Amino acid sequence: MRSYDAFLLISFGGPEKREDVIPFLENVTRGRGIPRERLAEVGEHYYLFDGVSPINQQCRDLIAALRDDFAANGVELPIYWGNRNWDPYLEDTVAEMARNGVRRAVALATSAYSNYSSHRQYLEDIERARAAVPEAPEIDLIRPFYDHPGFIDAFVDHTRQALERIPEELRPETRLLYSAHSLPIAMAKKSGDPRRDYGSLTAYEAQLLETARLITERLDRDYPYEIVYQSRSGPPSQPWLEPDINDRLEQLAKEGVRSVVVVPHGFVSDHMEVKYDLDVEARETAEKLGIRLERAAAPGTHPAFVAMVRDLVAERAEGRPPRGLGAIERSCHDDPADCCQRS
Template sequence: MPYEPYDAFLLVSFGGPEAEDDVIPFLENVTRGRNIPRERLAEVGQHYYLYGGVSPINEQCRELIAALQADFAGAGVELPIYWGNRFWNPMLSDTVARMAADGVRRVVAMATSAYSNYSSHRAYLDDIAAAREAVGPEAPDIELIRPFFDHPGFVEPLVEHTLDALDRLPRDQRGGARLLFSAHSIPTAMAEASGAPGNDHGPGGAYVAQLGEVARLVSERLGEEHPYDLVYQSRSGPPSQPWLEPDVNDRLAELAEQGTTAVVVVPYGFVSDHMEVKYDLDNEASETARELGLHYVRALSPGTHPRFVTMARELVAERAAWAEPFGLTSLPACHDCPEGCCRQG
């Protein structure tokens, strides 16, 4: 059986607050060591307070785990599923300790992030290593599944959800609607340092190259042509530090000035509709579009789409067999990041 090397599956996510009293402690965990002023934490905290202090991400992880459990059981995959977060309960170190206590020895892990850069891949590897070190010699071995940006199980749900979003526009606006593929902005230095050393990903590094390919893959599969742009959201750095652009709100303003009347925003940089999708796109960008007189619809992220769920099982089998990574592009997708891969920049 292709899953035999492992005795557990671990979902590793970012984590998020689940009550108003959790918000500031959660943000302190996220920003620890970065000297972020308390006033800035309080400002970001307002995003969460709009939703009662509850980030959607933890509940989305619970829903994904339930879907994975059903899929594994239906396929005869006997792997217990554990869940650990980087910044909020259930904390990754606590989960690793529980796996050790349960006698788990070898784990295959999947991060709730599809792309290659420091924040979305290398940081997960570093946090897994730190959690294992905290637990000590009894900690299980943990292997992280590769970035899966171009796997059909990620791309196909994006295609379906983009088509659904186009259908939600007024009929007379659908044909000329412009697509905005939105991903999390990161510092340009971090973007340029993404990917394995020695691989030429072109300007912007692996992260930008992967985003460009996924946008192309989705666009080509829609059955009709729509102009599209790559945009970014959720910038949090100081104004003096260059980050990936254009910001989604700036691009909306440019498009309105150029005569565009309808847009569909596709949050293809994310695997679920967590806080940055809900606040930055459903609140801020939606309000920007309303003020500009644009018809605006936001597509869903993959979430618990059945194809995304089965992709996880396929990636476990791929990892167990050390098979050649399967994807829809020719971009390199290594099983393990070599030393120096996806640096902070």
Template sequence: MRPYDAFLLISFGGPEAVDDVIPFLENVTRGRGIPRERLAEVGEHYFLFDGVSPINQQCRDLLDAVRADFAAHGVDLPVYWGNRFWEPMLTDTVRQMAKDGVRRVVAMATSAYSNYSSHRAYLNDIAAAREAVGPDAPEIELIRPFFDHPGFIEPLAEHTRAALAELPEEHRAGARLLFSAHSIPTAMADASGAPEQHYGPGGAYVAQLTEVARLVAERVGGGHAYDLVYQSRSGPPSQPWLEPDVNDRLEELAAEGVEAVVVVPYGFVSDHMEVKYDLDHEARATARRLGVPFARALSPGTHPRFVAMVRELVAERAQGAPRTGLGTLPGCPEGADDCCLPR
């Protein structure tokens, strides 16, 4: 697996104790002028789970699976991990790689889609970490967004079928699929993707979400109706964000007499806090109040096909192989400096 001499997983990070919660949120919101009392409100989401976000352990589990998969297929690359907002911090990991003599790194972000927060922000953080470490910092190249890779689509379809099976048998055939992703400001969504490619309103992000929902629903089978919904909005009411919110759509579907729902967290690669709180806690409570049978599909996590995808993407990047994708949408060109820039 040359020309690379290391693999780096980059994730968001999350607290792992009650005392970590506010410092973590301060890291996430630094420079935005968010009042501490607002951070305390958001912190309540974490306090419900004893201050522990699942994301760090999920990264550890994925890294263990990737190491085993690399070893089984003769991929001789050491594996590193760095987070954007909590330990292990990305800058510290880049510094360690420099000490270890690593010179060229292939990196993967725990995000499948193209937008500022899920792609460009990772590129910016890589650049900042390298600058902080100095001239000995290794080169780091980020794997492309992998939204339509079979290793992402197939686990989502399998997990959706499993969630349908959790519903009462008499409601399965008529269940509605709700594909849920992180909401972002509409201006950010419109700017997502490469500037030479026109995606229309919502930019590459909405186009990719639409394509993935179609691809997964086709593989689930059964002719289920489905909707795209959003979660985890955090901006002021005056700022337009992508809609509908998953809870609002549940209200509408209940009024329409929908039989049951399966929520598919296809905007995420693991069942971290936003899945646990926004879907398992809030959306499930909404469905329960409305009397709508509810099931939630698992994210890809450490599904063997998803783990194999990591190796395949590394090989694709290292060997210049054709881009693997199930859909028809173009992806951001590799190394595009202006991809997902705010405009």
């Protein structure tokens, strides 16, 4: 049994005005040798939205929903928020928690899967922030939650809504494309717990496939579905997980597919990579090909997702076995030292 005196939301962060875009991208890519021209190219994605990434406001909205949910269910934990790459920075938030007398906090990162950037790197962020703050609180990071009922139920609801926007005559043949952030294959092979057997797939791929299966089988019809990837950013010489969603749309058009619903199941909110890579790029590709494309919303502040966070806090505090709908053996629950290492 663990006793916590605060809840901490940890996220990626994003700019909120045009002049912050390039400094933010420099933070994200620091140490990776990304050319300035590439940063400027990616910056254009943000300028389409006047330099404002949706992710910070989405964190504020989630915090507001969590405060209401905690209050309604007797969870008396103050809520803090810190980012990896932009204000409010995690180190500043940990310093604030220390000033306020917080001794032990439970933290949730806004990513559901177990790979380096979405799990292990957040553990490293926490330790780096704590090392910089005298008398920093202990911080326990909640496990990956890709198959938790609240995560699945939110996507089921949003996918149904997207399907309803497909014309009725096209709905029976609609293909579901489950989209997630691509990773370098070398990094994907380091995802999950190396003591687990994921067959021919990496842990990340296996978890994405399991989440897609769990969502699809709860829909009203047996829709064909598959996994696609988005947001690749590495050099062409480096192999990444495929297929890219735009390439797959080209293939599906040749196969005669006329309608798709894209489900961004690799994400917890409709942040920039969803808004640009899917709502701009993929939609333009689909329109060019004559494919009707609808996108399901990510969980965001869906009541099932908000309730999931409260359940995960209780799970960690009470030491309960992890709750999940999937068949994959649980990984990274207790943050083993060799889980999700950098490639």
